[in-house]
Amino acid sequence: MTCSISEAVTAAAKRFHAAGVENPATDAWRLAGEAYGRIHGLQQLVPHERIDPDTARLLGDWFDQRERRRPVSQIVGRRLFRNLEFFVTSDVLDPRPESEVLVEAGVNRCPERILDLGTGSGCLLLSLLAELPGAEGVGIDSSEAALQVAQENSKRIGLCGRARFHRSDWYSAISGQFDLIVSNPPYLTESEFNRSPEELRWEPQQALTVGGDGLSPYRTIAAGANRHLASGGCLLLEIGVGRLDQVSRIVTQFALCVEEVHFDLDRRPRAVSCMVRGL
Ligand SMILES: C[S@@+](CC[C@H](N)C(=O)[O-])C[C@H]1O[C@@H](n2cnc3c(N)ncnc32)[C@H](O)[C@@H]1O
Known part of the structure; x- marks a missing residue:
């Protein structure tokens, strides 16, 4: 050249x-x-x-x-998210700009104890901790390779003292209660995944879809929320485009209610804050 x-x-x-x-x-x-x-x-x-x-x-x-x-962020190995630089590999979902809405909503609640389910690169937990100096948190993932990336990011950003990462199938290895449980679960339906752009083939399939209607992670996460939310705590979930009604119905089945809907820059509902019903 x-x-x-x-x-x-x-x-x-x-x-x-x-x-x-x-x-x-x-x-x-x-x-x-x-x-x-x-x-x-x-x-x-x-x-x-x-x-x-x-x-x-x-x-x-x-x-x-x-x-x-191959996505640009994987090629160059980094992605800016919420003004922090995250190390990105093919073992994690490339942090998406629309997920920043979760950080904004989470910071506004001023939680002290945070649980991030399906942490991937750690972008949600680490961005929250960076903006909440009094908070600490746990990030879990079923992928050991993803956890290594999250750990590396926590070192690079200087948050090792307040962020812990370990392997868990959703709540299976979690004890204790949290003021905020945040999650961006894999939510593509099987057919959305099959029709998705080539770039997504470079990302881990388990970060994108669990197959079927794409809703089973929401059922598991909502089912365990009551046990792991501290009094007045909040479950904050990212949702796919057009999924508000389905996810709202699921959380309602598990004694939660949608307290607030959060929108992306195109004014589409992309996240929900849920509380335990009756509190
Ligand atoms: C959509 S990605 C989100 C990654 C990151 N939180 C973000 O917002 O960029 C979903 C994550 O959930 C993890 N995951 C999938 N199934 C899981 C399970 N059964 N238990 C825990 N984590 C799981 C995937 O490995 C992946 O890292």
């Missing part, structure tokens, strides 16, 4: 477009920026500059990966 940055990016964007990438030019520029940052510590690109051999090698590899529809 002995050409200028902008020529390389234009050629890559064409390949990405042909491969079905949604934002080909944006991704090509982002990868070029990340490669220059990685190799030269540079924040700013000079588009007409010729690419040096080290950057060309790295960028060539990254462009190939993106053409195969």
Whole structure:
């Protein structure tokens, strides 16, 4: 690749477009920026500059990966979430911007003890703890590999003293009570998963779907909430687009009620705060 940055990016964007990438030019520029940052510590690109051999090698590899529809955050190994940088691998869900609504809602409740069910990269628990200096929390996941990523993130962000991570099948290894239980469970239906964009194939299937109607994690999480919520505590759940009624019905079956609905930037209901009924 002995050409200028902008020529390389234009050629890559064409390949990405042909491969079905949604934002080909944006991704090509982002990868070029990340490669220059990685190799030269540079924040700013000079588009007409010729690419040096080290950057060309790295960028060539990254462009190939993106053409195969690997998500950009996995390729570069990081993702900004709620203004914190998270280390991301193919063992965890790439933290989604819409999940930031859970952090906003959780922070507003000022919890002291937090449980994060299905913690993945740890993005929810660690963002909450970063904004709640008096709080501590536990993140669980059924995936040992995901837990290692969460642990690494807690080290990098400097929250090891207040965040613990361990393996559990939802509540099975959990004791005690919490002011906030937060979860972004795998909620795609089997058919949504089968129709999903190529990028999702690079993420762990167990982070995206448990198959069927996609609702069984909500049943398990709602069923155990009463036992693990402290008095006045809140269960905060992310929901898929169009799932508000179904999830509301499920929590009601387990003596909870939806106290508040939270919306994403497109004004779609994307999370619910649930309380124990009658309190
Ligand atoms: C949608 S991802 C959420 C990850 C992260 N909390 C986030 O918001 O980006 C769901 C997570 O639940 C975990 N998971 C799936 N089944 C589980 C189970 N039975 N018990 C605990 N965690 C589970 C997956 O490994 C995955 O990390």
